[in-house]
Amino acid sequence: MKSAPIYQEPATSWRGPRQRRRLAVVLLVLLFYGVSLHLAQVSPQKLLTGLPKMAGWMMKAWPPSTNELDILLLRAAETVAMAAIGTTLATILALFVCIFATRNLTPSRLLFYPMRWLLNILRGVDSFVFALLFVAAVGLGPFAGVLGVGLHTWGSMAKLYAEAIETVEPGPLEAVTMAGATRPQVVSYALLPDVLPSLASVTLFFWEFNIRASTVLGVVGAGGIGQELKNSMDLLDFPRLFTVLLIILVMVTAIDQLSAWLRGRLV
Amino acid sequence: MSMGTDVAAAQLQVLNLSKHYHGVAVVDNVSLTVAPGEFVALLGPSGAGKTTLFRCVAALTPLDGGTVVVNRRELHTLRGAQLCAARRDIGVIFQQFNLVRRLTALHNVLAGRLGYVPTWRVLLRRFPAADRQLALACLDWVGLLGHAYQRADRLSGGQQQRVAIARVLAQQSRFILADEPVASLDPETAESVLDTLRSIARERGIAVLCSLHQVDLATRFADRILGMRQGRLLLDLPTAQLSAVHRNLLYAAAAPEAQSMQQRSTPMPFGVL
Numbered sequence: 001m002k003s004a005p006i007y008q009e010p011a012t013s014w015r016g017p018r019q020r021r022r023l024a025v026v027l028l029v030l031l032f033y034g035v036s037l038h039l040a041q042v043s044p045q046k047l048l049t050g051l052p053k054m055a056g057w058m059m060k061a062w063p064p065s066t067n068e069l070d071i072l073l074l075r076a077a078e079t080v081a082m083a084a085i086g087t088t089l090a091t092i093l094a095l096f097v098c099i100f101a102t103r104n105l106t107p108s109r110l111l112f113y114p115m116r117w118l119l120n121i122l123r124g125v126d127s128f129v130f131a132l133l134f135v136a137a138v139g140l141g142p143f144a145g146v147l148g149v150g151l152h153t154w155g156s157m158a159k160l161y162a163e164a165i166e167t168v169e170p171g172p173l174e175a176v177t178m179a180g181a182t183r184p185q186v187v188s189y190a191l192l193p194d195v196l197p198s199l200a201s202v203t204l205f206f207w208e209f210n211i212r213a214s215t216v217l218g219v220v221g222a223g224g225i226g227q228e229l230k231n232s233m234d235l236l237d238f239p240r241l242f243t244v245l246l247i248i249l250v251m252v253t254a255i256d257q258l259s260a261w262l263r264g265r266l267v
Numbered sequence: 268m269s270m271g272t273d274v275a276a277a278q279l280q281v282l283n284l285s286k287h288y289h290g291v292a293v294v295d296n297v298s299l300t301v302a303p304g305e306f307v308a309l310l311g312p313s314g315a316g317k318t319t320l321f322r323c324v325a326a327l328t329p330l331d332g333g334t335v336v337v338n339r340r341e342l343h344t345l346r347g348a349q350l351c352a353a354r355r356d357i358g359v360i361f362q363q364f365n366l367v368r369r370l371t372a373l374h375n376v377l378a379g380r381l382g383y384v385p386t387w388r389v390l391l392r393r394f395p396a397a398d399r400q401l402a403l404a405c406l407d408w409v410g411l412l413g414h415a416y417q418r419a420d421r422l423s424g425g426q427q428q429r430v431a432i433a434r435v436l437a438q439q440s441r442f443i444l445a446d447e448p449v450a451s452l453d454p455e456t457a458e459s460v461l462d463t464l465r466s467i468a469r470e471r472g473i474a475v476l477c478s479l480h481q482v483d484l485a486t487r488f489a490d491r492i493l494g495m496r497q498g499r500l501l502l503d504l505p506t507a508q509l510s511a512v513h514r515n516l517l518y519a520a521a522a523p524e525a526q527s528m529q530q531r532s533t534p535m536p537f538g539v540l
Contacts, residue, residue, distance in 0.1 A: 171365035174327055175431070179438050180355035180382020182348070185389045189378060193369040 061238035064246060072228055076247050079224035080255070082142045082217070083210040086127075086149025091203050093154045098161035099187065105165060107183070119162075122155025127213055131222040142223030149210050149217070157206055164198035165191065200266045208259045215248050225251075277336075278303050278442040278474035279324070284333035286316075286323055293319045295498035296333070301476050303441065306468040308489035308506075309478040312518055316498040317478040321446045324476075325359055326350065337442055355382040358435030360464075362447040364427040368420035372411060372430045375419050376402040379437035398437075405433040409463060425456035432463055443467065445477040449484070461488045482514055 013019070100106050100115040131148030138144050168191060176190040218226025225248060232241040277300040286294040294316045301307050311317050322328040324335050326342045335342045338356045345353050358379075366375045380398040381389060388394060394402075406412050409429040411422075419427060428448060435443055445464060449457035461477075465488050468475045479485045485492055485506070492509050494502030494517045502513055 169365075171361060171363050172367045175359065175361060175365035175434070176367070176378050176381060178325055178327070178354050178357060178359040179379050179434070180351045180353075181378070181389075182351055182386065184386055185381050188386075188390050189370075189381060190367050193367055196369070 057238050058242075061242035063239065064242040065237070065239035066243065068240065069243070072225070072243060072247055075218070075223075075225045075228050076251050078142050079214045079218075079226070080211060080251065082145040082222075082224055083149060083207065083214040086146045086214075087153055087203070087207045087210050089146070089150040090153035090157050090206070093150075094158035094161055095199075098158045098165065101158060101162040102165045104168075104170070105187070105191070119155045119158050122151055123159060124155075125152060127152040127210070128217065128220065131217045132220045135221045140221045140223070145214060145217040145222035145224060148222060149214060153206050153210060157202060160202045161195075161199055164195050164202065168194050197266065201263060204259050204263050204266070208255055211255045212252055215252070277301060278338065279476065280334075280336040281320075281324060282334045282336070284320065284323055284335065285331050286319055286328065287331050292498050294323060297495075297498075297500045298333075299476075299493060299500065299503065301442065301474040303474050304468055304472040305490050306465050306475045306477065306488060307491045307493060308485035309476060309493045309495060310480065310482060310485050310502075310517055311478070311495035312480070315495040317495055318446055320495070321359075321444055321476075321478065325357055325444055326354070351382060355438060356440050356442060358438050358440035358443040360428070360431050360435055360443065360445040360448045362450045364424070364431045364451075366419040366427055366430055366434075369418060371416050371418055372406060372422065372426075372433075373399075373402055373415040375430050376405055376433045376437050379405075379434040379439075382438070402433070402437050405436040406430070408436065409433045424452055425460065428452060428456075428460050429463070432460070432467075436467065440473070442474045443476070445475065447478050447480070450480065457484065464488075482509075482518075485509075 097115060097119070100111045101119055103112070106112040106115075127145075127148045129148075130151050131145050134144035134147045138147070172190045172194065173186055176186050181189065214224055214226070215229070216226045218224045218228065219230045221227070225244060229241070229244050229248075232238075232244055279299075279301040281297060281299045284294055284297045285292060297320060299307075309317055309320075319328065323330050324337075324342075326335070326345075330343055337353065340353050340356075342350075342353055367378065370378075374392070377394050377398060380394060380402065384394060384398065403412065403415060406415050409432050411426060411429055411433065414422060414426065414430075419430060422430065428451075443464070448464070449460050452460060461484060464475055464477060467473050468490075477489070486509060489506050492502060492504055492506050493500060494513065496517050501516055502509075504513065
């Protein structure tokens with residue numbers, strides 16, 4: 001039996017180009033955080049002096065007020081409805097366009113890039129900003145919120161749908177193509193069953209996410225529980241504010257649970 | 268089975284087919300024919316270009332030169348609806364089966380009917396009764412009628428490949444292309460799958476071109492053997508004429524890595540075994 005050979009590995013040096021590059025990266029990251037802390041005006045003193053003020057409000061907030069519970073619950077229902085309609089609208093629009101934004105299945109390169117740009121723009125503008133614009137266009141109320149949620153989610157969802165479709169195995173699609181299937185047939189018969197669980201998962205995520213996001217849309221006048229949040233804060237009515245926060249907490253938790261249960265069933 | 272395949276009667280005729288990737292010829296000037304009812308095996312080491320040749324023949328990959336004629340139609344000149352219609356004549360069986368995993372075995376076999384059915388029926392999953400009967404008959408023929416309503420991903424590898432064969436049968440193509448159909452299967456299952464493919468050729472007069480990398484399987488099942496190496500077709504013989512000389516032509520010193528594994532020059536590191 002031969003003896004084990006000695007394996008020669010390439011030499012490393014502390015002053016090699018790789019190490020120098022690594023040092024440069026560390027310095028850049030430190031610099032980035034230094035500048036960011038300054039720009040964000042982070043100040044622990046302000047937090048320390050502000051905390052007792054908040055504690056005082058919390059004392060005054062007890063017991064939470066219940067005399068306007070009916071209107072607050074109606075506003076909460078508005079928030080759920082706004083998120084549900086907006087997300088559904090986004091789902092339908094995203095399903096129609098996502099194929100165009102996939103590298104592997106787009107019908108034409110000429111459509112791929114414009115579609116990606118459109119989706120990136122929609123995704124880049126937050127629901128909150130869209131809602132602000134739509135309040136000016138269609139007036140105060142939850143409909144502006146629906147449009148805001150719908151447009152932003154359209155972009156985000158279509159992008160995630162497209163990514164799910166891009167990871168699909170090409171084999172079954174080719175097999176069905178070789179049976180003489182046309183493109184719409186291939187998409188419906190071979191692609192859809194394969195990606196349906198991922199698409200359902202993405203959709204549930206956005207539904208859940210949009211209910212949380214919609215709680216603040218009222219701040220810009222787009223209806224829902226957020227409007228009451230802002231009103232209570234403006235009036236410094238802390239017991240009412242406390243009730244609003246409790247309703248939001250219960251609502252979001254319930255939706256999270258429901259969505260987790262649905263995910264277990266669907267995926 | 269005669270070796271001199273009559274070109275006029277051939278189901279598949281490939282003439283001077285070439286395919287390059289980055290300037291390297293992966294398939295180099297290959298010509299071949301397969302006649303109705305003939306089971307032809309294509310042998311060759313990994314990397315010989317068998318899969319690329321098959322993808323070119325199926326028009327899944329464009330050609331750099333040559334022609335492919337299936338059922339008297341020149342495949343690579345067709346576009347759109349004509350290409351879809353022509354593809355119905357080519358049944359393909361893949362190494363990885365390529366079933367739609369979340370559909371039932373029956374729906375996977377019905378996929379073979381997609382080229383004959385209007386799109387609205389496909390969208391609603393409403394196939395004509397005749398197509399469903401045909402699909403069930405095909406499943407019955409491969410011995411899987413009892414699994415018709417099971418999801419494809421619940422079946423074993425051998426069963427999945429049988430569903431894939433049933434899909435090709437339901438397609439009623441006159442020519443079947445099988446790309447390493449038994450490479451992912453255990454030896455016994457492999458034999459039964461090849462046996463099924465041979466009966467399809469014999470009983471239904473379908474032309475079968477099947478790539479394999481086990482010489483013994485090829486000699487046992489095929490009527491004729493083609494041999495490929497480094498993109499070129501080196502052999503085209505009736506099975507009975509295949510000799511050790513021919514085997515060496517294809518496989519000798521073909522895989523230097525495989526050799527170095529056998530002639531190990533260093534001992535196993537301590538503790539590996």
